[in-house]
Amino acid sequence: MNTVLLVIAAYLIGSISFAVVVSKVYGLSDPRTYGSKNPGATNVLRSGNKGAAIWTLVGDAVKGWLAVWLVQYFAEPLGVGDMTIALVAIAVFLGHLWPVFFKFVGGKGVATALGVLLALNPWLGLGTLVTWLVVAYAFRYSSLAALIASIFAPFYYGLLFGTEPQLVAVLVMSGLLIWRHGKNISNLMAGKESRIGSKKK
Template sequence: MMEWLLVPFAYLTGSVSSAIIVCKLMGLADPRENGSGNPGATNVMRIGGKKAAAITLAGDALKGLIPVLIAKVLGVDTMVLSAVVFAAFLGHLYPVFFGFKGGKGVATSLGVTLGVAWLLGLAVSGTWLLVYKIGKISSLSALVAAILTPFYVWLIVGDVYLIATFALISSVLLWRHRSNIQRLLAGREF
């Protein structure tokens, strides 16, 4: 029963906004009020460049990775692990510390995949990199990786709770990228 306390811990960890913290520490504009208005690594790159974006990306991935690794070290069952995965992701999308207005969740979802299985994380990040190398569009890379993630979970992990959780995460990622999808379809996404 105590292992369920990891779920609110994961949500709170996910609620820490790397983008906002990095921008404040580096003297950059608030990402919620500049660029696309999204507190994520891509928008931080627009505002502050590659270094700020890389730090944001690492922070967002770590806040997904850390709670999942703690859950795995404690040996929780896959139902609890799935709840921890989703809570960390949800914390990034709807952070309690920042008025429930968060990012799109790509880097945090990468962090949780790495925590569940390093091979899963490599498959997802490899997909993102391959699509980006070909198309040079970050959102397209994220969308393709999101669509393939449940399949990778089925292939690599094979657990029904985790497959369902990552299918839900992928659905939410697609929904959060709906404006990007519209721009992609119109040929206006770069």
Template sequence: MTALTLLMILTGYLLGSISSAVLVCKLWRLPDPRHSGSGNPGATNVYRLGGKVPAFVTLSLDVLKGMVPVWGSYFLGLEPFFLGLVAVAACLGHIFPLYFNFRGGKAVATALGAMFPVAWEMALLLIATWLVVFRVSRISSLAALITVSLAPFYAFWIKPQYTVPVIMISVLIFWRHQANIARLSSGSESSFRHRR
């Protein structure tokens, strides 16, 4: 592993550590998403706290912080496996943000952003999967879990060289959704079915 590769992996982690949800909530003068709503600093919780616009800004920034380091690494000529490690590092930054006491979100949007530069077909397929499941269930966490469950299969089908990093990211996201999985099992997970 070269010094450039290590630098880009570190860059991925540091960019991933920027908590878009916390910063957007401060800008919109909303409650801290780590201590309000679901307690998760992500776009879904920002939507609960402040509506569509701050949620969209949060989602866009979370996607970008996964996309930018991977895109940069791609243009610098990193091999596919190491591009995958940069993506994993960005997701780890989102989950364990250096600047926010290592208390972060679930990395779904950041993972999606990281896939766009190297596998845009797979990223679009993942978006379509999430939208279909969410439209049927109206449960964001269920849509995310089904989507990341299928991600390694999509990767093997479309870009097999990224299968191992995608599996690593999927495992991370599943691990971060433990509480959601428990609530889904008990039937107590919140949905957007009655929200406007």
């Protein structure tokens, strides 16, 4: 029963779309109506408001980190183990992708996945973040950076910890991230992908 309640709570935490909330606070257009129409930090940045983009990034990452950190911290008194932690990690990520509070229209999950990885292990999260930063700096494509970081994240986890239940969560998140970037992959191949910092149309 504790596992079910924790998974539901994690999904609800993940369902808080900071891109939409922060945009409303800043008086900006709904990020689902311009640019890539993705409610995430990169698209909010296209509004020209860097502060809103930063807060969106932080909020989406923190919710992923918080859900997983809480279940890890209270795992012993709640009588749950690695499998529950893995399910919570997946649940908070799914909440971001399909948020119940926003008609199941969510983002692609890059920042939330980073928060989850940082909670599972700081070195895992930092390694994945560095991968994203290097690719983003070199090519100026947020989507390409996310795709490559998604591919490397399970490799990093396996290298650090082997085949633990949480590896399944990382694999699921990576697979969903790649799938959610399907249109970006097509745009990259066609040379039509927007670069980081490009303004909304």
